[in-house]
Amino acid sequence: WYDILTGYTSVASMKLKQWMIKDFYLNRGFPFADVTHGITNDVLQYNISEGYLDEIRFTGNRKISRTELISALDIDTDGVYFHSLGQAKVNNLHKKLSNTNDLFKSVGDWQVQSEGGKNILIVEIKERSLIKPGWFPIVGYNRVHGVALGAGGTLNTRYINAEKLFGSVSIGMSSKILNYHVGIENSFFKRIPLTLGVGLFKLTDYSFGDLRLRPSEISLSDSFYGTSADNYFQRQGQHFWTAYKFGQYSQLRLEYTLDTHTNLFKSTNWSYLQSGLIKLGNPRIDTGSLRMVSFKYTFDTRVHKSRLDSAENLASQMILRPNERTRRGWRGYFGVEITGRFLGGDLTYNVYNFELARYNPLIGLHNLNLRIVGDFADAPLPRQRLLYLGGSKSLRGYSFNSFAGDRRIMLNVEHRIADEISIDTGTDAYLGWALSTFMDIGRIWEYDDNIFADFTFKEIKSSVGIGFTIYVSPLGSPYPITNVFDFSIPITSDSALRKPKLFWRLERMF
Known part of the structure; x- marks a missing residue:
């Protein structure tokens, strides 16, 4: 797929292949995927990390507790994170809170970003007025x-x-x-x-x-x-x-x-x-x-x-x-x-x-x-x-x-x-x-x-x-x-x- 063959290769070619592998994961919904490479005993090795969440952050919630939101989101931070998983979990949070909490109105925007060396999922919560x-x-x-x-x-x-x-x-x-x-x-x-x-x-x-x-x-x-x-x-x-x-x-x-x-x-x-x-x-x-x-x-x-x-x-x-x-x-x-x-x-x-x-x-x-x-x-x-x-x-x-x-x-x-x-x-x-x-x-x-x-x-x-x-x-x-x-x-x-x-x-x- 990436035309990686044994024999002579240049440093520039190794870095290009590394970038191509990472781009492959990013385009398929793995926003935190990372790829590195190294050579040990004439063996070229690409190390792939598909990406994990380090933190889940909620904004806009003043009356709904973080504990209830985490329970409703039900996402495993030890598992690999990918976009379709995040979308499914956010949809599940919306459905569950709509049925169980009268203070919940809707989910606003949600996104993922890297900040200070951490991978963070940010979910905006909209609450009903008192x-x-x-x-x-x-x-x-x-x-x-x-x-x-x-x-x-x-x-x-x-x-x-x-x-x-x-x-x-x-x-x-x-x-x-x-x-x-x-x-x-x-x-x-x-x-x-x-x-x-x-x-x-x-x-x-x-x-x-x-x-x-x-x-x-x-x-x-x-x-x-x-x-x-x-x-x-x-x-x-x-x-x-x-x-x-x-x-x-x-x-x-x-x-x-x-x-x-x-x-x-x-x-x-x-x-x-x-x-x-x-x-x-x-x-x-x-x-x-x-x-x-x-x-x-x-x-x-x-x-x-x-x-x-x-x-x-x-x-x-x-x-x-x-x-x-x-x-x-x-x-x-x-x-x-x-x-x-x-x-x-x-x-x-x-x-x-x-x-x-x-x-x-x-x-x-x-x-x-x-x-x-x-x-x-x-x-x-x-x-x-x-x-x-x-x-x-x-x-x-x-x-x-x-x-x-x-x-x-x-x-x-x-x-x-x-x-x-x-x-x-x-x-x-x-x-x-x-x-x-x-x-x-x-x-x-x-x-x-x-x-x-x-x-x-x-x-x-x-x-x-x-x-x-x-x-x-x-x-x-x-x-x-x-x-x-x-x-x-x-x-x-x-x-x-x-x-x-x-x-x-x-x-x-x-």
Whole structure:
């Protein structure tokens, strides 16, 4: 290869061959390779050292210890060093620390160099900031506050382990009522996904349970049409919670709440359309103090997921929302709320509830989707916690809050034909549409009613209809921009109630 032959050779030729051998190693990724030569008893000998590391140096690491970095790099300084080995070990360090250390962000530059007679590997470590702030605006409209303006935010810190401070504040421009929600939660254990938290709040709530409209839908309904689909009351108090996550998409959560419920009153009659319409007053509630322990298991196996993450919905809550792109999977929860009795307070009741939604792909663009919801109280519910049927989130053939009670069961069945195309809008997005036919069936009753004693089919409320959806979903976004139009009619023998309903929504029903 190097044309080294026995016989006469010059010193210059020996040095040239020495340089060529060293260059061979350097070009093949051995940066510290060294070659020397010598002659002993007329024997020319080339001595090759393929190169070793004398020192490993890290830069940029202020919070991650050198011991942890050395362990993650896992490189043997007694073995021969070559470039592909270094690249593999640095990649392994990045992968390992990304999974085990929340302070680690990335590996910056890395290089090898000789310095002071030593061969040194230098790796730049980039760490996450101890403080990571975020914020969002609050804009809304309803009949008790008028225009509501405010802001909220989060502050993630890592002084103890992984603290999250959150808060929001807003004021009703007509009601002059100031609302707030502040809290802190922390995961104290690196290996156990257990979170503990505490919060203080003064909030305007509405009695829709888990079948809630999006806040933007409520604001549009109230401000444009003056038709309210919500009944408001005021809550003020504190809560304590702990949550345990199984992976990323299932969770057990235990919460203890101490708060006081008070009435709210209508403060405005304004709306863009139907400006002369006198808006409904806000119904009175059963005022008093509430002491409640709630336990809930939530899970989500959908292919495309959505959840609420604003400050009002933090406190380790996993609040799942529908997503237009979902074609397969399950989502749901099982829960219990224990109120009063040995806990104290003015309100006493227990509620056992669940929701299960299943998305089933059929042939081609066809899907069959089902949802079943159940809520069962063991005592009369206070007026602000009554269960309802009717409206765009439950029985679409009836007006909002058409039926009320302490116990509820509901089934939604939907056949859906959906398709989407990729569009280039500067940032990749999907434009989709869907046609659906559906049936909604439900029953609601008082806690002490025997629903089997005098059963009649008239007690079961149902409706059928068709729907059209169009949406745009930016790539990677969990929140498609959606418009849904559902046209439905109740199935009833009473012709006076057999009036079609048209609902416009900004979110898929389930």
